[in-house]
Amino acid sequence: MSSRVSNGASAAPVDSVTTGPIEGSVKHYEQVEADGTTLNVPVRRINLTNGEHFDVYDTSGPYTDDTATIDLEAGLPKLRDSWDKPQVDGPPTQLNWARQGIVTKEMAYIAAREGVAPELVRDEVAAGRAVIPANHKHPESEPMIIGKKFAVKINANIGNSAVSSSIAEEVEKMVWATRWGADTIMDLSTGKNIHETREWILRNSPVPVGTVPIYQALEKVNGDPTKLTWEIYRDTVIEQAEQGVDYMTVHAGVLLRYVPLAAKRVTGIVSRGGSIMAAWCLAHHQESFLYTNFAELCEILAKYDITFSLGDGLRPGSIADANDEAQFAELRTLGELTKIAKSYGVQVMIEGPGHVPMHKIVENVRLEEELCEEAPFYTLGPLATDIAPAYDHITSAIGAAIIAQAGTAMLCYVTPKEHLGLPNRDDVKVGVITYKIAAHSADLAKQHPRAQDRDNALSKARFEFRWTDQFNLSLDPDTAREYHDETMPAEPAKTAHFCSMCGPKFCSMRISQDVRDYAEKHGLTDVNAIEAGMAEKSAEFADAGNKVYLPVV
Ligand code: IRN
Numbered sequence: 198m199s200s201r202v203s204n205g206a207s208a209a210p211v212d213s214v215t216t217g218p219i220e221g222s223v224k225h226y227e228q229v230e231a232d233g234t235t236l237n238v239p240v241r242r243i244n245l246t247n248g249e250h251f252d253v254y255d256t257s258g259p260y261t262d263d264t265a266t267i268d269l270e271a272g273l274p275k276l277r278d279s280w281d282k283p284q285v286d287g288p289p290t291q292l293n294w295a296r297q298g299i300v301t302k303e304m305a306y307i308a309a310r311e312g313v314a315p316e317l318v319r320d321e322v323a324a325g326r327a328v329i330p331a332n333h334k335h336p337e338s339e340p341m342i343i344g345k346k347f348a349v350k351i352n353a354n355i356g357n358s359a360v361s362s363s364i365a366e367e368v369e370k371m372v373w374a375t376r377w378g379a380d381t382i383m384d385l386s387t388g389k390n391i392h393e394t395r396e397w398i399l400r401n402s403p404v405p406v407g408t409v410p411i412y413q414a415l416e417k418v419n420g421d422p423t424k425l426t427w428e429i430y431r432d433t434v435i436e437q438a439e440q441g442v443d444y445m446t447v448h449a450g451v452l453l454r455y456v457p458l459a460a461k462r463v464t465g466i467v468s469r470g471g472s473i474m475a476a477w478c479l480a481h482h483q484e485s486f487l488y489t490n491f492a493e494l495c496e497i498l499a500k501y502d503i504t505f506s507l508g509d510g511l512r513p514g515s516i517a518d519a520n521d522e523a524q525f526a527e528l529r530t531l532g533e534l535t536k537i538a539k540s541y542g543v544q545v546m547i548e549g550p551g552h553v554p555m556h557k558i559v560e561n562v563r564l565e566e567e568l569c570e571e572a573p574f575y576t577l578g579p580l581a582t583d584i585a586p587a588y589d590h591i592t593s594a595i596g597a598a599i600i601a602q603a604g605t606a607m608l609c610y611v612t613p614k615e616h617l618g619l620p621n622r623d624d625v626k627v628g629v630i631t632y633k634i635a636a637h638s639a640d641l642a643k644q645h646p647r648a649q650d651r652d653n654a655l656s657k658a659r660f661e662f663r664w665t666d667q668f669n670l671s672l673d674p675d676t677a678r679e680y681h682d683e684t685m686p687a688e689p690a691k692t693a694h695f696c697s698m699c700g701p702k703f704c705s706m707r708i709s710q711d712v713r714d715y716a717e718k719h720g721l722t723d724v725n726a727i728e729a730g731m732a733e734k735s736a737e738f739a740d741a742g743n744k745v746y747l748p749v750v
């Protein structure tokens with residue numbers, strides 16, 4: 198899976214990041230009291246033309262706040278540094294705090310963000326059904342939660358291209374992805390300036406940052422996986438932990454004996470991390486050093502409260518390979534490792550596929566929950582078919598919606614450039630918006646509290662021909678407005694009671710409204726009104742010569 202991001206060959210170098218609110222909305226902070234501390238919980242406030250407003254979950258950090266000063270060299274304010282870290286038995290992790298009945302500031306903040314009780318947040322974390330990726334050394338991040346009882350989250354992968362670039366250019370990829378709704382980002386940088394790039398991103402990121410440390414470890418041995426050692430890997434993990442990485446993908450389930458299981462597959466091993474570990478195991482004919490040193494790794498992650506994202510190194514890379522023995526053998530091992538990690542107080546989520554046809558998707562969630570004690574599932578799509586390169590944001594969003602409805606907590610986005618090249622800025626936005634659609638559709642299907650409110654608000658605006666509100670309530674106001682402008686650019690069209698799709702004569706919405714008005718005027722019930730109104734419309738239709746398409750007047 199290609200994962201890094203380029204700014205596009207033709208794009209000019211970026212010397213600043215995108216700031217300012219999304220059109221039609223303003224940054225707003227809800228003040229929440231938690232044990233004598235006032236928490237400022239961000240929302241994006243969409244101001245409507247009827248005088249009302251609608252608040253939505255906001256991942257964009259201070260970048261969309263007109264009153265904030267952005268200084269990339271200084272980084273974002275260290276929001277969580279002043280928050281207390283209560284005493285606990287064992288390492289100070291959200292899991293240990295939750296288990297001991299403590300509602301942390303992070304949990305209170307999350308409860309306000311999600312519109313749920315703080316105790317629900319605590320109990321889900323305590324049960325290991327949800328995680329709060331929040332390294333003590335990344336105090337700039339705004340707390341968020343990944344778990345099936347909460348809104349489905351999405352991750353966007355970013356990373357530098359081979360050529361070194363400016364701080365603004367690297368940070369902009371993160372700012373751009375979170376502007377459109379990425380709940381976390383993963384920095385999958387490779388190449389020379391990997392440490393520095395990550396530092397820039399972390400110091401400026403309002404969302405949790407994930408990495409795959411084996412990628413940097415591989416750089417340290419000049420790209421030869423057989424030269425990797427536990428020591429090099431461990432030191433890389435500590436280096437990244439000190440910088441503040443919030444969650445780490447660890448492919449510790451790729452065992453030596455599973456590697457042959459992937460040999461007969463149509464697409465073999467498609468995970469980068471998985472193939473690195475498989476190569477190491479085969480070359481040394483030894484068990485993976487990630488597996489044999491897993492306890493020590495747990496101790497390191499516990500100290501920082503870094504969350505494990507146990508990697509799916511043997512995920513299927515084609516429809517033909519979905520749900521095969523290699524994939525599920527690894528999943529069983531991930532279940533075993535989940536229990537070990539939790540015994541060290543470390544939070545865990547589980548990575549999942551890949552490429553899976555629709556009828557085989559739900560089985561993935563069922564098995565993951567059974568084997569991994571319902572640890573949050575975090576999947577890459579999955580792509581529901583292999584036949585549409587250039588449209589894999591769509592093939593994968595189909596799978597993502599189904600797997601999220603079944604209980605997956607976070608979806609890793611796929612962009613239109615998947616399998617083809619590095620995504621540019623537009624691809625990142627398309628990927629994020631596409632995944633917001635999948636995630637939100639799952640929230641609706643799961644009847645997540647508050648999810649439908651936005652649909653209702655938008656539909657009401659649509660029915661009342663409040664075009665501007667319809668645009669602004671949408672996931673991508675800019676594109677919605679642009680499409681409307683293409684055929685009806687004039688300002689009066691933003692209040693007109695029709696659009697160019699049906700024209701002024703046959704707008705179903707207008708007709709329904711006429712029916713309502715008719716009912717009111719004639720004191721009829723809805724059913725009577727519909728009948729009477731229909732008869733009137735039918736006469737009008739006949740008068741006009743029974744033509745469906747009339748010239749626009
Ligand atoms: C998510 C679920 N399964 C894989 N992912 C993501 O894919 C993972 O978190 C990382 O961002 C990306 C590449 O992982 P591999 O190819 O090294 O497994």
Ligand code: FE2
Pocket residue numbers: 198467514551552616
């Ligand atoms: Fe793929």
